[in-house]
Amino acid sequence: MGLGDCHVHTSLCNHATGAMETFVQKAVERGLSEICFLDHLTLAKEGASLSMSPGEVGLYFHAVKRLAARWHGKIEVKAGLEVDFAQGGMDIERRVVDTYAFDIIACSVHFLNGFNIVSKRTQKDNPYKDPRNMARDYLASLDSMLDNPFFDMVGHLDVVKKFSGVGEEGLEQEWEAVIRRLARLGLAVEVNTSGFFHAAKEQYPSRRLLKLCREAGVEAVLSSDAHSPGEVGREFARARAVLAEAGYTRLVSHTRRRKEVVSLEAP
Ligand SMILES: [Zn+2]
Ligand SMILES: [Zn+2]
Known part of the structure; x- marks a missing residue:
């Protein structure tokens, strides 16, 4: 098994473009051996328009499965969800997750007390005067999410730095x-290359955090967080170098929520 892109979106989240099949086509063109759709499931009302609704998950899951059948033998097409923290809504999320045979479930924090930390549009409304307080709240939210035992991976681990740099x-x-908790829970960290194109100008997570992950025994996956087909597999050579520098010699791939080892070498 070669390299895969474990985090791409679809137009169901209302802020990604391109047909799902074009994402798959691009992954084949880039020589990837798998692609995983990891679209948003956000229940909080501030994020509802940026996510599919729980009622759309079935449609999404079956659309991925149809593509998996159509591209069988050429590339492995997987289905996952990027789940947001939902105060009081984690039971609903768990029910959705358990209804379908997903390959991977990621937990990501995009909102802090109703404030969207990842959108350029909302930055003017940032209620945090001190970015360190934002980072502290971010870590507390992430820690609360990890109380829920149905995640396989953490999305863009230090995305709180996106606009503040802190x-x-x-x-x-x-x-x-x-990071110790991720290791204990067996959650993987993704090296998310979208950060190279954001104000942060580096992958998520930072080299320092990635090295701590490796030292703690946290496995890694590679992802573009593509919101359009042209972004699939972007800057993977650069990310592989960052992984190697942090001491990683292998990645993992998830199938039906089980991990297997993948070589970090190019396909
Ligand atoms: Zn995300
Ligand atoms: Zn994403």
Whole structure:
């Protein structure tokens, strides 16, 4: 098994473009051996328009499965969800997750007390005067999400730095605690190359956090977080170099929520 892109979106989230099949086609063109759709499931009302609704998950899952059948033998097409923290809504999320035979479920924090931390449009409404407080709240949300035992991976681990550039300063112990928890729970970390194209100008997570993940025994996956087909597999050579520098010699791939080892070498 070769390299895969484990995190791409679809137009169901209302902020991605391109037909699902074109994402698959692009992954084949890039020489990837698998692609995993990991579209948003966000229940909180501030994110509802940026996500499919729970009622659309069946349609999404079956659309991925149809593509998997059509592209069988050429590339493995997988189905996953990028789930947001939903105060009081985790039972609904769990029911959705358990209804379908997903390959991977990611937990990602995009909202803090109703504020969208990842959208350029909402930055003018940022209620945090001190970005370190935002990073502290982010870590607390991530930690609460990890109380829910149905995740396989954490999305864009330090995305809180996206616009502020601040994610780790003064919070070293908190980060170490979260990373130790990921290792204990067996969750993977993704090296998400979308960060190269954002204000942060580097992958998520930072080299330092990635090295801590490796030292703690957290497995890694590789992802583009593509919101259009042209972004599939973007900057993977650069990300592989970052992974190697952090000491990773292998990645993992998830099938029906089980991990298997994948070589970090190019396909
Ligand atoms: Zn995300
Ligand atoms: Zn995403």
